Amino acid sequence: MTLHPAIAHVTDRIRARSERSRGDYLDRVAKAAAAGPARAHLGCGNQAHAYAAMDRDKPSLAEGRAPNLGLVTAYNDMLSAHQPYEGYPALIRAAARRAGATAQVAGGVPAMCDGVTQGEPGMELSLFSRDVIALAAGVALSHNCYDAALFLGVCDKIVPGLIIAAATFGHIPAVFVPAGPMTSGLPNEEKARVRNAHAEGKATRAELMAAEMASYHGPGTCTFYGTANTNQMLMEVMGLHLPGASFINPGTPLREALTEAAVTRATQITALGNDFRPVGEILDERAYVNGIVGLMATGGSTNLVLHLPAMARASGVLLDLEDFDDLSQAVPLMAKVYPNGMADVNAFHAAGGLPFLIGQLLDAGLLHPDAKTITGEGLAPYRQEPRLTEGRLSWTDGPAETLNDRILRPAATPFQPTGGLRQLHGNLGRGVIKVSAVAPERHVIQAPVRIFHSQDAVRAAFKAGAFTADTVVVVRFQGPRANGMPELHSLTPTLSVLLDRGLQVALVTDGRMSGASGKVPAAIHVSPEAACGGPLARLRDGDIVRLDAPAGTLTCLAADFDSRAPVIADLSDNAHGIGRELFEAFRRTVGPAETGAAVVV
Structure with a gap:
């Protein structure tokens, strides 16, 4: 061939x-x-x-x-x-x-x-x-x-x-x-259902623990x-x-x-x-x-x-x-x-x-x-x-034909014609989005932003009932220089609940999502990161951001966006505890996400 x-x-x-x-x-x-x-x-x-x-x-x-x-x-x-x-x-x-x-x-x-x-x-x-x-x-x-x-x-x-x-x-x-x-243990969809129920207060911690233990067993x-x-x-x-x-x-x-x-x-x-x-x-x-x-x-x-x-x-x-x-x-x-x-x-x-x-x-x-x-x-x-x-x-x-076309299909008749990963670029920088698990009607979102500097703050806002309209959730200062670029997977149940309530919601971050990230549209690895004065640091609450996965764009529509000075965050809490102090040299020398966020190469 x-x-x-x-x-x-x-x-x-x-x-x-x-x-x-x-x-x-x-x-x-x-x-x-x-x-x-x-x-x-x-x-x-x-x-x-x-x-x-x-x-x-x-x-x-x-x-x-x-x-x-x-x-x-x-x-x-x-x-x-x-x-x-x-x-x-x-x-x-x-x-x-x-x-x-x-x-x-x-x-x-x-x-x-x-x-x-x-x-x-x-x-x-x-x-x-x-x-x-x-x-x-x-x-x-x-x-x-x-x-x-x-x-x-x-x-x-x-x-x-x-x-x-x-x-x-x-x-x-x-x-x-x-x-x-x-x-195989507890089916993944059942595990996800219990996680979402717990995020809404509809499942007890004991029920959540039982589901997790049956999944990872x-x-x-x-x-x-x-x-x-x-x-x-x-x-x-x-x-x-x-x-x-x-x-x-x-x-x-x-x-x-x-x-x-x-x-x-x-x-x-x-x-x-x-x-x-x-x-x-x-x-x-x-x-x-x-x-x-x-x-x-x-x-x-x-x-x-x-x-x-x-x-x-x-x-x-x-x-x-x-x-x-x-x-x-x-x-x-x-x-x-x-x-x-x-x-x-x-x-x-x-x-x-x-x-x-x-x-x-x-x-x-x-x-x-x-x-x-x-x-x-x-x-x-x-x-x-x-x-x-x-x-x-x-x-x-190996088999010449799939043994279950709900799971695995031939290249000629796939689930979708493309791999579902797009590069994003625009005045907010460069990043990526994975849309293979995101419903097509959620591939484009244009909405006001709510800005957070930690995933704990997002969860606290959710519990306080702060999300009542379409929102682009921005979690910045999560890049490799800021705090080692942690995964933000614990946001998945929270944002999934908002989607289930009928809201249009997306995540924009200079951090990572888990390899298990799914149905929430998420512009991730945005570079340059906020800690390096990247564009995310110029965003303000209420700015209108457009995430357009088919077009591969990530844009703030505020007229004065390019002229703003970047916000400088207090990152001192990231410097100590649970071994973080040992990695200060890594945070100072790590490369940008778009080239691999590497220290040694």
Whole structure:
């Protein structure tokens, strides 16, 4: 199938924009790779330190002829998605020995749960944790003892941080090893109903707690299609997972077999063999375009509009919001998974999942089929799904037709012809809006603004009955420089109730919404942010703002808007408590949202 013209055009534009930075990056990767396997250059004392605790693997490690795999793990018990990783090191070491290799835990990285910190001060560390993860993974790999790296991470900032680190060590191969989603619990629509009822005072806290516990009930990724599961889709579409590995539940024989197979594949693509696949060569402009296409086709998390530019920059590839916008216009929305629909990721997987979706996108010319992957055969193997038969793992052709067209549809007959993510621009700056779950009649709103400097203030105004007419709710001073750019997901029930009351309501913010953001129209990541004197800081209560998603515009209609001086907010409360004081240097040096809100790249 010929590549779609829009895919080719955007890819060529990214390639041209990135020519110098990508060239410099590849030169560094080639220089590091030319030095050969790292352990050959370590002194005997250095190596003895590295192998002292490795017991039966010491002879193989000292000889230095077998691949040594470094594990970077984000295991902790706080994240249900990461709890299964507790037993992975032993499993991986055993699999490595069977493959004639060795494996060591190179280091651990922090991994916070945004579900715990939503609406709390800890959320102000969330985005910055991505850069901390990249730094921590860099420390783990800096021992220079590894012929390939296995990255054990799933959730929101963890995978992007690990990708930044993997790209930085682009001269060695990298395989990402998923843990899978938890089994289905309370349906997402019922959970949302109870949340909205509680916001209106129509459900007790005990009822809310019971609903939440029934929804988040076991090991594995949360089953809605938020940032964590969007990450897993990305790793598969970008060729860093084994085919079909993303959405197999934890604790199953197939999950274990796929983990063992990932280890085997990692041993096969090191510089010690004849199929050397350094990750820096995989993470090129084609991989990132494929990732954005997958994001649009599945209606994935808006957080990836921040993460993908930061990830790409680490491998010398420069992405812009116009790339997301143009690809969104070319790629159909093929999946309806909560919050864009009622199904969860287990139902999506059962309907045909990624093998069907990738196959459809390839046939429509919407993916680069020749992109490099860990499989060595481009994206074609990702049309297949794994099977375990009498203990043997194999891959067979995925379904040629959707098994549930209410959840997953062909590219030719999608839910909507575009991906539902739009770039916004105007005199209020640049931002994005996700409309795949927003009713068409809410894609345009023109109304007076109410200005707030915290989500707590919005909720207090709601409880006081302050919202009685159509309103554009502006929550400013929520960008990376102001307070680390927390998600404002706790506003979703409040604003949803206002929509249910028949009001036209939208959110405009220089902060983030959750990967689970849904039916409320929200202009997010507005840049320049208010704390840097951006246009949001010139808004006043009562100004008329027009948000027009189809036109891609975000405009204040006040005649004197451009001549106003920006408001300066007191941000001292953001500087201390729950670890925030440790991140002052990050707040001072972080880049703008439109380039990824990054500190380390």
